[in-house]
Structure formats: structure tokens, C-alpha cells
Amino acid sequence: MTPEPERAAAPQADALSAEAPSAGLRVGIVCPYSYDVPGGVQFHVRDLAEALIARGHDVSVLVPADDDTPVPPYMTSAGRAVAVPYNGSVARMTFGPRTAARVRRWLEAGEFDVLHLHEPVTPSLSMLALWLAQGPVVATFHTALVRSRALQVAYPLVRQSLEKISARIAVSEDARRTLTEHLGGDAVVIPNGVYVDAFSDAPTDPRWTGTPEAPTVAFLGRLDEPRKGLQVLVQAVPRVLERFPGARFLVAGRGDQGRADAIEALGDAASSVEFLGSITDDEKAALLSSVDVYVAPQIGGESFGIVLVEAMSAGSCVVASDLGAFRRVLDEGRAGALFSVGDPGALADALSDVLADAPRRAALVEHARRWVTRYDWSTVTAQVLAVYDMVLETRAAHGRVAQDPDAGAGPGAGLWPRLVESRREGETR
Structure with a gap:
């Protein structure tokens, strides 16, 4: 099962x-x-x-x-x-x-x-x-x-x-x-x-907690999908190890072939990478709460970046590729460090820089803690329900007009065009 x-x-x-x-x-x-x-x-x-x-x-x-x-x-x-x-x-x-x-x-x-x-x-x-x-x-x-x-x-x-x-x-x-x-x-x-509290309140796990000499870096994603960017991280690992020989990379996700390819490409650096396989909800929350950095090296096909929000909620410092969706989720780099998409050298530099600079890492985490509240389900659900309410009110208004053309469309009519127009106006300010 x-x-x-x-x-x-x-x-x-x-x-x-x-x-x-x-x-x-x-x-x-x-x-x-x-x-x-x-x-x-x-x-x-x-x-x-x-x-x-x-x-x-x-x-x-x-x-x-x-x-x-x-x-x-x-x-x-x-x-x-x-x-x-x-x-x-x-x-x-x-x-x-x-x-x-x-x-x-x-x-x-x-x-x-x-x-x-x-x-x-x-x-x-x-x-x-x-x-x-x-x-x-x-x-x-x-x-x-x-x-x-x-x-x-x-x-x-x-x-x-x-x-x-x-x-x-x-x-x-x-x-x-x-x-x-x-x-x-x-x-x-x-x-x-995201249920922000489920990640912010998650306990740390000593198996995955780092130290200044041996920081821990996590990656979550399907290992067999090139767009998730595991191959970019794999190429960056040896360069990070030059500055942090004790660093540990924790890779969670399914994909036997992706794992085998990664181990082969890592060579001697493979001993610093631990493949966790598929993990449970609780394990994911604990992993993100425990590591020093969460890395998102995706190279494309991302419309949002939910795992970035989970990592921010858990208090992990995020280092992510400079995709448009990731930039917006990370408040244009104020809630996490960004690097050039698909560039292992840029990833290694960005990752090494945040590992070496504890005050900067703490500042990114603190900004992320405040920023991430907009993604909590309490906020998102209210917005979805407001759309439902608007749709139902508009339908009811049209029904009233059908029964009595002299009644007018009512307060619900035209809400959707006005809502979309308000977004356009907000973008141009």
C-alpha cells in the first residue's frame, strides 16, 4: 500500500x-x-x-x-x-x-x-x-x-x-x-x-543537525527529474567541500536511477552525501527544522516553490536558483539567497557564502519568518472563500436580473472584472 x-x-x-x-x-x-x-x-x-x-x-x-x-x-x-x-x-x-x-x-x-x-x-x-x-x-x-x-x-x-x-x-x-x-x-x-505552524513548531532531529564545522544542507525532490536540479547540486558539492570539508548534504526523494547517477557523478565526494529516500511529513518538517540550509537548484518548470515556503516556515535558510517563481516566493532575495539558474559554480558560491556568514544567514531566516505568514493556509483559505463568495453572489445577481430585468444586476455583478482590474492597477503603481 x-x-x-x-x-x-x-x-x-x-x-x-x-x-x-x-x-x-x-x-x-x-x-x-x-x-x-x-x-x-x-x-x-x-x-x-x-x-x-x-x-x-x-x-x-x-x-x-x-x-x-x-x-x-x-x-x-x-x-x-x-x-x-x-x-x-x-x-x-x-x-x-x-x-x-x-x-x-x-x-x-x-x-x-x-x-x-x-x-x-x-x-x-x-x-x-x-x-x-x-x-x-x-x-x-x-x-x-x-x-x-x-x-x-x-x-x-x-x-x-x-x-x-x-x-x-x-x-x-x-x-x-x-x-x-x-x-x-x-x-x-x-x-x-502551507500550514506554517506545522513546520515552525517541528522538533529538530540530532541526525540532521549541523555544527559550524559540519553544517548540514538539505535537498528534497524527485531524483529522476532533471528539472529538479539534483545534477546542479551534485556538481557544486565538491567545491563547497573545499571550504567546508565537514559539510553534509542530505538528499530526500524518490528515484533509484537519479540516485545512482548522482553517486557516480560525485565520485570521492559521495561520502558527504546521504540519500534518505522517501520521507514522511513529520520527517520532512524535522529535516527542514534541523538543517542549516535548504537548497533548491531547480532549472525550470516551477510555478511556485512550495518547498521553499516549507523551509522558510521551518527556519531553514534557503538558497535557490534565480527562477522567476522562486524570486517572488523569496521576496526578490530578501528571504533567501539566489544564484544563477543551472550554474553549479554560482550555487557553490552562494551556498558557501551563507554558510560562512552566520549573521547574514540569521537575517535571511528572520525576514523569511515574517514574510512566510502570507502563505499560511489561514490566509490563503480566506482568499479562496472570497472568490467562492464572489462567484455565488454574481450568479445570484444574474438570477435576479433574469427574473426581474428592472431589478438591475445587484452588488455582485461585475465583481470579477473589477477584481482583475485592481490587480493590473496594483502592478503599475
Whole structure:
């Protein structure tokens, strides 16, 4: 049995009311990617569902999963998924007539006030649900790509159905840009969420705690995916060891071939690298709370950087590649050190510099501690609920107009265009 997966900006958020709708909404959430394999979208969907449930809403999540995969009681399995190359990774998705029938039954049984689809143009459950949807639809877009062949292929399949979407959310400016350039329209940016306290309160583990002579550096990610940048870190390790011979590198994540390739490339430096394999939620929190530095050497395909937020929450100093998404999560380098994407030498220098400069490291950690509160689920959930509230009010206003044209559209009409426009105005200030 596969264990349950690990838990994983201003103008847009400010435009959303902090007041959430009253408890009691029936919310259906659709996740396109399989719950069998950990991933950022799955973590986001799970945590959002649990945050909504904690606020008194009735939530049902539809997700691909094998029959023997344990899922929480609020999740419904749509059946086995197949592996499909996507966005530099391998996504596990499900599609076809049998799956469509399951989606239809779930929608009919749910009678949802709001249907919240994640990645609705990905050929999986969310696309099927969009085709079949009848009521208010909110869509969240996670993908960030300069050019996406997959989106170009999928667009004709969903072009007309996209009109069903009442409100669009992007998890970052990078994801929003991908959406607008490939599909048109616009979206409000609401970031991924993290339970900050779960990481800030996590105990340290003596196995992973560093010392000035033997600092510890952590990396988490799929070892077989080049875009996660393990190969960049591997090339940087020998250079860091020249300045810090006692440094230890703790690498967590799945991928036997990636591990074997890394060990071969490390050569004599392999003795300083410990491969932890897949770790649990509690172990991840303890690891991030224990190490001196968390390194994120990704080379592309990142729309947000949830593990950076987790590391900041845990009090680890972050060193990350200078991707647009990472820069924004790290407050343009004020909440973590940045280095040139894909440059092992630049990574080695940035990592060595923060290890050698304890006051600077402490300053980065302190700024990150304050900055990270905007990503806490308490804040993010309120913003998502405000979008639900806006969609429902707009729908109710349109219903009143349909019944009585002289009544006017009411206060809900036009909220979405005004919300998007407020973001544009905020960007130009």
C-alpha cells in the first residue's frame, strides 16, 4: 500500500475580501493527478479541502487513485491512472468513457454549490468535469511554462467549455502568465498554502543537525527529474567541500536511477552525501527544522516553490536558483539567497557564502519568518472563500436580473472584472 503523500502577492490578495461566506457550502474539488504519487497539486488540493472542512464546509474531492491506495474519507477515487510525460515530469492521470461516467455520477450525487477544478485543461478528471459541469465553476491553474505544447493541444478540446468558468485562480504570476498567453483571459493570483505552524513548531532531529564545522544542507525532490536540479547540486558539492570539508548534504526523494547517477557523478565526494529516500511529513518538517540550509537548484518548470515556503516556515535558510517563481516566493532575495539558474559554480558560491556568514544567514531566516505568514493556509483559505463568495453572489445577481430585468444586476455583478482590474492597477503603481 502506498502511504498518504506528504503535506506540502499583494494586489491580487488585497482585492479579495477577508470575510469568508458563512459555513455550510457544498464544495466539490477535482484533482487531475493521481493520489498514488506525491506532488504539489495533490498536496494543495488535500490541504485546501481540509482547511475548508475545518471552517465548516462540506467538501468532496474527486481524484485518480488505485483501488488499494488509502485516501482520506472526503476523497472519492476515480480509478487507476496512467503515467503521461508532462511539463518535464511524469504525471499520472486518468481519462476515457468509464472515467467520464464516474465523474458524472460524482457530480450528480454532490449537488455542489461550487465546483473547484484544478488544471482544467489537463486531459484528466478536471477536463471531464468541466465538460459536464452545470453550476458555478472556479478553476485553479498551477502550470508555469514559457511554451506548452500540451496546452496548445488541449485548448481546442476545452475552448468552449472555458466559458463555464466563473473565476480563475493562478497560484503565481508565472502560472497566470502561462494561462493568459496560452488560453487568454486573466486570473487572480492566490498562492499555494502551507500550514506554517506545522513546520515552525517541528522538533529538530540530532541526525540532521549541523555544527559550524559540519553544517548540514538539505535537498528534497524527485531524483529522476532533471528539472529538479539534483545534477546542479551534485556538481557544486565538491567545491563547497573545499571550504567546508565537514559539510553534509542530505538528499530526500524518490528515484533509484537519479540516485545512482548522482553517486557516480560525485565520485570521492559521495561520502558527504546521504540519500534518505522517501520521507514522511513529520520527517520532512524535522529535516527542514534541523538543517542549516535548504537548497533548491531547480532549472525550470516551477510555478511556485512550495518547498521553499516549507523551509522558510521551518527556519531553514534557503538558497535557490534565480527562477522567476522562486524570486517572488523569496521576496526578490530578501528571504533567501539566489544564484544563477543551472550554474553549479554560482550555487557553490552562494551556498558557501551563507554558510560562512552566520549573521547574514540569521537575517535571511528572520525576514523569511515574517514574510512566510502570507502563505499560511489561514490566509490563503480566506482568499479562496472570497472568490467562492464572489462567484455565488454574481450568479445570484444574474438570477435576479433574469427574473426581474428592472431589478438591475445587484452588488455582485461585475465583481470579477473589477477584481482583475485592481490587480493590473496594483502592478503599475
